[in-house]
Amino acid sequence: MTDDQRDDETLNFFGLPVRVASMDECERTAKYIVCGRADEPSPFTDNKIGQCVVCGVPVIYRPYMPEKVAKLCIECFPSTVNPS
DSSP, X not given: OXXXXXXXXXXXXXXXXXXXXXXXXXHHHOSEEEEEETTSOOSOSSOEEXXXXXXXXXXXXXXXXXXXXXXXXXXXXXXXXXOO
16 A cells, blocks of 8 residues: 555555544544645645644644644654654
């Protein structure tokens, strides 16, 4: 399975299994939303800007994502979710 393929409700993301959830469930139960870094290109002009809760780098996320869930940059994701 490649990094962007789904298997039922699980997504293989950088080699780590991530469960796919509805927006309602995400708002209630998610610990993090994995975001792109704000210094990386994006095709969207309406991204929101937040801050990674681990390293503090500015991150971008889509306007429909839950506001209250902590934002985690793509660089911090693997070590935060699966610490060695």
